[in-house]
Amino acid sequence: MKKTMLFLSKYAHFFRKAFVTACYHSLRIMPVYIPDALLPMIKRFNEGAVLENLTGSFATKKEKRTFLTAVEALKKVKVLIEDPKEDKDVINYFRELTGKPYPHLAYFILTGRCNFRCKYCFIKNQEEQEYNEKDMTEETAFKGLDFFCRIIAEDSKQFDLEKTIVFYGGEPLLNWSVLSVLLGRIRAYIKEGKLPRKTTLNMVTNGSLLTSDMAKILKRHNVQVSISIDGDDSATNLNRVYGDGGPVYQDIKRGFRVCKDAGMNIGASCTLSMASISDFNTTMSVLLDECGVTNLGLNLMISGEEKLEEGYSEKAAEFIINAFQVFRERGVYEDRIMRKASAFLENTVWPFDCGATGGNQIVIAPNGDVGICHGFIAERKYFPTSVNDKEFDIRKDRDYEEWSRRSPLNIPECQNCFALGICGGGCPFQAEIKKGSIWALDERFCVHSKMTLEWLIWDLFEKTQET
Ligand code: SF4
Numbered sequence: 206m207k208k209t210m211l212f213l214s215k216y217a218h219f220f221r222k223a224f225v226t227a228c229y230h231s232l233r234i235m236p237v238y239i240p241d242a243l244l245p246m247i248k249r250f251n252e253g254a255v256l257e258n259l260t261g262s263f264a265t266k267k268e269k270r271t272f273l274t275a276v277e278a279l280k281k282v283k284v285l286i287e288d289p290k291e292d293k294d295v296i297n298y299f300r301e302l303t304g305k306p307y308p309h310l311a312y313f314i315l316t317g318r319c320n321f322r323c324k325y326c327f328i329k330n331q332e333e334q335e336y337n338e339k340d341m342t343e344e345t346a347f348k349g350l351d352f353f354c355r356i357i358a359e360d361s362k363q364f365d366l367e368k369t370i371v372f373y374g375g376e377p378l379l380n381w382s383v384l385s386v387l388l389g390r391i392r393a394y395i396k397e398g399k400l401p402r403k404t405t406l407n408m409v410t411n412g413s414l415l416t417s418d419m420a421k422i423l424k425r426h427n428v429q430v431s432i433s434i435d436g437d438d439s440a441t442n443l444n445r446v447y448g449d450g451g452p453v454y455q456d457i458k459r460g461f462r463v464c465k466d467a468g469m470n471i472g473a474s475c476t477l478s479m480a481s482i483s484d485f486n487t488t489m490s491v492l493l494d495e496c497g498v499t500n501l502g503l504n505l506m507i508s509g510e511e512k513l514e515e516g517y518s519e520k521a522a523e524f525i526i527n528a529f530q531v532f533r534e535r536g537v538y539e540d541r542i543m544r545k546a547s548a549f550l551e552n553t554v555w556p557f558d559c560g561a562t563g564g565n566q567i568v569i570a571p572n573g574d575v576g577i578c579h580g581f582i583a584e585r586k587y588f589p590t591s592v593n594d595k596e597f598d599i600r601k602d603r604d605y606e607e608w609s610r611r612s613p614l615n616i617p618e619c620q621n622c623f624a625l626g627i628c629g630g631g632c633p634f635q636a637e638i639k640k641g642s643i644w645a646l647d648e649r650f651c652v653h654s655k656m657t658l659e660w661l662i663w664d665l666f667e668k669t670q671e672t
């Protein structure tokens with residue numbers, strides 16, 4: 206009789222709870238739940254074992270049947286494999302998908318100026334390093350748009366995939382005159398086919414300068430406005446202040462009202478400080494009930510020299526998970542966790558968590574320099590070209606090539622991590638300012654990825670029990 210040799214995949218991980226073990230392959234992303242009592246038997250495949258040699262040890266036929274059913278399920282999701290080479294094949298397959306820079310996202314840094322002096326602003330904190338720019342001119346904005354159109358047209362297969370243009374700063378509304386003409390040019394380019402039909406427009410603003418006339422124009426151009434707010438007045442005013450140190454909260458709230466009165470979908474960008482996290486109900490009530498947001502980004506604090514407070518990463522991760530459960534009921538879209546939830550539910554590997562990684566983004570500085578990540582705009586690191594460069598080939602650029610591979614799939618420390626397939630690797634800018642390299646781990650994010658995955662695995666289990 207033919208014997209079946211089976212091995213435990215090196216990407217297999219086990220999560221135990223009461224009488225159940227979730228068996229999970231970090232690149233196949235399909236948990237299989239087995240009785241916890243079977244786990245020691247499954248682990249005997251670690252160095253390779255013959256299935257038929259193990260089945261003799263069961264006292265009853267029922268136990269043997271349960272074991273064989275579990276083995277079949279684990280073979281399907283590749284937790285158990287017939288040849289260890291399958292592990293190499295699967296990781297190589299996904300690694301092959303990296304290293305191909307192509308931008309789907311363009312940031313226009315319309316100005317380096319800002320009327321706020323948020324204490325945690327990672328761009329402002331580099332002011333000492335000469336980030337002191339004026340506004341982008343109309344000419345540079347148009348050249349930037351042409352630059353983006355030229356680069357995306359170089360790959361006809363990817364051209365029609367959704368593109369996103371983000372208006373950013375500083376405070377982008379301080380350069381409203383250029384923003385308003387740029388909107389018209391973008392619409393014209395969509396009509397002419399220079400930009401794909403699926404081009405979405407976003408603006409990240411502090412909201413304080415929004416007027417109803419601006420809101421009408423932004424609405425007409427379908428710009429998704431995302432206003433920065435961190436919770437109630439005490440949480441928001443703690444870190445966000447005017448240049449003279451004055452409180453900003455009431456002016457931010459007015460920005461939300463202006464959007465609401467204009468009938469816009471309202472987005473928010475919420476940086477999770479300890480103050481926002483510590484009062485979950487208040488922060489959620491401000492975002493959902495008072496501001497009426499329909500989509501939201503919950504951001505982890507970036508930290509440079511200074512340390513984040515003890516336990517911050519765990520508390521922030523827990524906040525995001527709890528918030529997601531509320532958002533799910535209320536139909537609110539939260540980007541950060543949705544990316545992971547979608548990867549998990551669709552069993553798809555999520556190689557990159559920010560546009561810069563994958564080489565999927567260009568950032569256009571106010572003076573026309575073009576780079577990968579706006580975090581580095583002050584020092585102009587990873588800014589290899591400018592909007593005047595008509596020869597720039599993103600596929601041949603060394604910076605873009607490096608960033609396009611910056612995925613947990615290619616980071617040695619990530620290979621044994623259970624979150625490998627859904628993580629995306631966080632923020633390389635954070636990794637570099639903390640540890641000196643974009644290839645280092647973003648440890649705040651590791652906590653978020655791992656806690657989220659564990660939660661998703663058990664949330665799915667509970668759902669399967671309900672049906
Ligand atoms: S590396 Fe960090 S700061 Fe830069 S674009 Fe990505 S998430 Fe943003």
Ligand code: SF4
Nearest residue numbers: 613619622625628651
């Ligand atoms: S970045 Fe951290 S959480 Fe993500 S795969 Fe690597 S080790 Fe795991």
